[in-house]
Amino acid sequence: MSGKLLIIDLTSEKISQQIISKEIYKKYIGGKGLGAYLLMNMLEKGTDALAAENPLIFLTGPITGSLFPTSGRMVVVSKSPLTGTFTDSHVGGFLGNEIKKTGYDGIIITGKCHDRKYLWIQDEKVEFRDCSHLWGEKVSITVDQLRQETDLKARVACIGPAGENLSLISTIMMDKDSDKTRAGIAGRTGLGAVMGSKNLKGIVVMGTHKLSYENESLMKDSRQDTVNVIKSTDFMKVRNQYGSANLIGPMNEQGFLPTRNFKEGFIENGEELYCENMNRHKSRNVTCFNCPIVCGQIIKTKKETEIKIEYESIALLGSNNGITGFMDVADACLICNELGIDTMSAGVVIGFAMECKEKNLIHTGPDFGDAKGQLELLEDLAYRKNLGKIFADGVRRASEKIGQGSYKFAIHVKGLEMAGYEPRTSWGMALAYATADRGACHQRCWTVNTERTGGLKMFSFEDKPEFIIDIQNERAAAFSMLICDFLPFEQTSMLSAWEAVMGMPLSEKEYILAGERIWNLIKLFNIREGLSRKEDILPPRMFEDKLKLPANIYDKDSVVIPKDAFEHALDIYYEKRGWNQEGIPTLTKLKELDLEEYKCYIGE
Amino acid sequence: MKMFNEKIVTEEPLSLEKYLEEMKKSDERKHITGSALMIKLNGKFVQNKNIPKTILHKGDIISIFPLLGGG
Numbered sequence: 001m002s003g004k005l006l007i008i009d010l011t012s013e014k015i016s017q018q019i020i021s022k023e024i025y026k027k028y029i030g031g032k033g034l035g036a037y038l039l040m041n042m043l044e045k046g047t048d049a050l051a052a053e054n055p056l057i058f059l060t061g062p063i064t065g066s067l068f069p070t071s072g073r074m075v076v077v078s079k080s081p082l083t084g085t086f087t088d089s090h091v092g093g094f095l096g097n098e099i100k101k102t103g104y105d106g107i108i109i110t111g112k113c114h115d116r117k118y119l120w121i122q123d124e125k126v127e128f129r130d131c132s133h134l135w136g137e138k139v140s141i142t143v144d145q146l147r148q149e150t151d152l153k154a155r156v157a158c159i160g161p162a163g164e165n166l167s168l169i170s171t172i173m174m175d176k177d178s179d180k181t182r183a184g185i186a187g188r189t190g191l192g193a194v195m196g197s198k199n200l201k202g203i204v205v206m207g208t209h210k211l212s213y214e215n216e217s218l219m220k221d222s223r224q225d226t227v228n229v230i231k232s233t234d235f236m237k238v239r240n241q242y243g244s245a246n247l248i249g250p251m252n253e254q255g256f257l258p259t260r261n262f263k264e265g266f267i268e269n270g271e272e273l274y275c276e277n278m279n280r281h282k283s284r285n286v287t288c289f290n291c292p293i294v295c296g297q298i299i300k301t302k303k304e305t306e307i308k309i310e311y312e313s314i315a316l317l318g319s320n321n322g323i324t325g326f327m328d329v330a331d332a333c334l335i336c337n338e339l340g341i342d343t344m345s346a347g348v349v350i351g352f353a354m355e356c357k358e359k360n361l362i363h364t365g366p367d368f369g370d371a372k373g374q375l376e377l378l379e380d381l382a383y384r385k386n387l388g389k390i391f392a393d394g395v396r397r398a399s400e401k402i403g404q405g406s407y408k409f410a411i412h413v414k415g416l417e418m419a420g421y422e423p424r425t426s427w428g429m430a431l432a433y434a435t436a437d438r439g440a441c442h443q444r445c446w447t448v449n450t451e452r453t454g455g456l457k458m459f460s461f462e463d464k465p466e467f468i469i470d471i472q473n474e475r476a477a478a479f480s481m482l483i484c485d486f487l488p489f490e491q492t493s494m495l496s497a498w499e500a501v502m503g504m505p506l507s508e509k510e511y512i513l514a515g516e517r518i519w520n521l522i523k524l525f526n527i528r529e530g531l532s533r534k535e536d537i538l539p540p541r542m543f544e545d546k547l548k549l550p551a552n553i554y555d556k557d558s559v560v561i562p563k564d565a566f567e568h569a570l571d572i573y574y575e576k577r578g579w580n581q582e583g584i585p586t587l588t589k590l591k592e593l594d595l596e597e598y599k600c601y602i603g604e
Numbered sequence: 605m606k607m608f609n610e611k612i613v614t615e616e617p618l619s620l621e622k623y624l625e626e627m628k629k630s631d632e633r634k635h636i637t638g639s640a641l642m643i644k645l646n647g648k649f650v651q652n653k654n655i656p657k658t659i660l661h662k663g664d665i666i667s668i669f670p671l672l673g674g675g
Contacts, residue, residue: 470652512652
């Protein structure tokens, strides 16, 4: 770790550095945690997420670029224009390693370019270059052209037309799917619009520094131990063969798969979406930097172009919109990645539009099952044309424009469209979505398998508040260390890797406590920005509309979440977190976590 | 595929924390490796912070669920 962050002010075109002390790293680990610390201290309360003052922060983790498996990951942190909350969008691929090779642990971008620009960063050198000729171009053309103008081996982060047009469901794309190596996407919460608001089309990075270790043999041992764990974990073979798409079949057959805008939990004749069929169209596997799992599944589309596909995209652009043709989903993913739109939010917003049409609240646009209409609407979202004028900013804003009670089936939490797991079947996900820091995200705590396998009782909130707290804390720590969600590992080995890089130990207790500290700091940020208990809630559909369950699996035919039981579980969650019944951390909790300096945000 | 590991305690007294440490050193390790673990004792969930103070007795049933991130 260099402990150095590169600060680029786009307005003045001035470059500076910020040094992060080892004490701060020990307190916040890096990645997500460091991002929360920086954003809390840099951004004034109430700043518009699309204002020049909102920083866009690209961070690596302490072990990014190291020998430790899955060390290619990075995170983009900012205030989200979609949710108004703190957001951290995690990215695989190779850009994280390249940033580390510049000699910096991260890049903080502030201000706004006077004209359309891209940045060319080579180690310590930063150039501001004109990008007007690429404004409006799709992602793959942009990546190719930026490499032509800089270095063919450079790594690129860029936005597509959706980010330029400030769609609040737009992404930042890292490299492109047709590269030999794996691309990455900062997909969720509208970070493409933050970059677009800064008139910044791309960031091109190339570094030459070699990562140094405080203790190289400790790093090698830690790596070997973790590689052994990966090899001995049978499930990793499934990950390699299917990525996350292996879940589509079981989720459909057990009633967890969002179908027709979360009206149903399984889709009839959905087998074409299953991973076994996906593999018929697979052209190759791709991997992120230094990852032996190699889970990326590249599909060749009907137009002979390549696209990476995962569970969430299949669920939300497929069954959720009544579409069962696998290649139709692949085509939709291709448009999303070329235009820079989040496949997950796009899937949910199109499902919402389809239901609006079904209910005669709008009179144009696709019906459920209309794959061609979905492609047209995706284009409209990116360019804010036709129905895109209503739907380009996600379901919350679309339902506000449409009115007529449509908020009842606008499927989001805090403005973030829900991930691909039906919360009426998984009550753990109901509470996890409601309490997640950036809205309806499945990555903060994923309870589905634990419920399916009997670890947690289905259709009950028993034990779930405590379980969700444990996992949210652990994930906050892991997302700060920046290791992959899919990595099986021993915490002690991973913490040895930290020590090998940082030259100081971090115990398991300190690691988990840091996770809890990070979770609480982000809660304070969100409270400061005006969020409260009333945002820790699910869409009305989950409490009001019965979900039909698949036959002969459960002891009931249908299910709905009782609102009083949900509210009671939320009470327990707050109490176990050491928060008051409005979801505000108590002074005692802040003192316990060494966060007392932020007590003004809880009225102390 | 084995989704969780169930064990009956044969020695006492033993702390749950010590039990897990020993298990991680044994051949059973591959069944308990995830990014996190969920532990149940006699069918009841044990929160992380309570693991160090939990004492096991003969006949207790420990269920260990390795957890990995979702799709």
